Amino acid sequence: MSTPYPRPSNPQLSFPCLEKLEQRSQSLEENGPEPAYAKITEDKVDIFRSTDPIFLDYGGYLPQFQVAYETWGTLNSNRSNAILLQTGLSASSHAHSTAKNPAKGWWENFIGPGKYLDTDKYFVICTNVIGGCFGSTGPSSTDPSDGQVYATRFPIISVNDMVRAQHRLVKEHFNIDRLHAVMGSSMGGMQCLAYAHEFTDEVAKVVSISGCARSHPYSIAMRHCQRQVLMTDPNWNKGFYYGSLPPHTGMKLAREIATITYRSGPEWESRFGVERADPSKQPALCPDFLIETYLDHAGEKWCLEYDPNSFLYISKAMDLFDMSLSARTKAARSRQQTEARYNGEYVPDSELEYKPVDQCSFDEPMRENKRTRRMTPEEAAEDLKRGLAKLAAKEVLVIGVESDILFPAWQQREMVDLLRQGARERGGDGSNIRHVELSKEDSFYGHDTFLLALDHIGGPVSDFLEN
Structure with a gap:
């Protein structure tokens, strides 16, 4: 005779945050994605x-x-x-x-x-x-x-x-x-x-x-993480998602990471402290603390407001920004x-x-730096x-x-x-x-x-x- 499946010690946790993502995917598949940025036409700009x-x-x-x-x-x-x-x-x-x-x-x-x-x-x-x-x-x-x-x-x-x-x-x-x-x-x-x-x-x-x-390493590292979570969303499809389900989950998470860098710890201590959204409920793995619900809302609000590929390209441009003479000289030669x-x-x-990018009264301007060591x-x-x-x-x-x-x-x-x-x-x-x-x-x-x-x-x- 088979033994009945034993009763678990504790009930499984619920994950409403994941269900919300699944519901949005289903809605987008049924109704078609209508991102806000696609509505910008010459009647507005x-x-x-x-x-x-x-x-x-x-x-x-x-x-x-x-x-x-x-x-x-x-x-x-x-x-x-x-x-x-x-x-x-x-x-x-x-x-x-x-x-x-x-x-x-x-x-x-x-x-x-x-x-x-x-x-x-x-x-x-x-x-x-x-x-x-x-x-x-x-x-x-x-x-x-x-x-x-x-x-x-x-x-x-x-x-x-x-x-x-x-x-x-x-x-x-x-x-x-x-x-x-x-x-x-x-x-x-x-x-x-x-x-x-x-x-x-x-x-x-x-x-x-x-x-x-x-740019400095910390800001580059944070934008790198944002791009990685976006690019690993399976709906990103190496950038070819237009006309199909957009990578809204990756965009939401990328925005949450970005939001952490946009504000300050003292502000969040003042606004949220370490308070939970509803202390009467059991702790959860979905957004639970006030700061978590704030980040979750920021990601939800933005995930269909901006083209994911534009986010990737422009954040990379910020990483690459460098006003040094060697960088500007190299760019001029590349163009x-x-x-x-x-x-x-x-x-x-x-x-x-060589079309010099430096017109000031210095000696011969720096050429493209081909050294193998760091400056x-x-x-x-x-x-x-x-x-x-x-x-x-x-x-x-x-x-x-x-x-x-x-x-x-x-x-x-x-x-x-x-x-x-x-x-x-x-x-x-x-x-x-x-x-x-x-x-x-x-x-x-x-x-x-x-x-x-x-x-x-x-x-x-x-x-x-x-x-």
């Missing part, structure tokens, strides 16, 4: 189209491209009051409401008549970067060469590639010879440095908020090679004409200083936040120190390089301070733009 190819830092090119943009204020008669506002990783061009799109923008209370970015004085332009998914050419766009979606056939891009695309909009569409300022936060802080480096004589002022001059191949030419690297800290600092030298004579405002763990305050201090060294080597006193650092008392919001502590950010920005 303006589109600039370039039919000329753009050659990229890492050997690829786009035969043509488009840039989605929005504007606020009025361009004056001599076109001297324009400010190019650059975005963070996942932001669209919708920084403020417009007639086309009256929904509130991500910097709604910062931009407008009489506000910190005063549209009674300035003409503000904000774009969605190439590689993005809110109207600009990116992985979800169609490759004009074969009529198929790019997916992961989209080339690796850099932050400098993004600003060269923006430059065509500024020059070819708006016919602006010199911007009053370029400014941005987070990846936007990277872009404003890149724009001023690429088009030095076409920028008067630079505002970098919670940015850096090159020249790509353009030569595009034109049917073969130019051996040894014979490739010493002193060599790396010198390399970065020389890469930033083109900006050293500019009016530059750098803002950092002590509680920021993603772009820590030491990175802004490093940038300021190297820019001031460069200014002094050019005969100045470095007073053109201004630095503001918000203490933990002023803001404990971490990296997201630029979105949440507008008064502490806005005052220094508006003063700098006017004076």
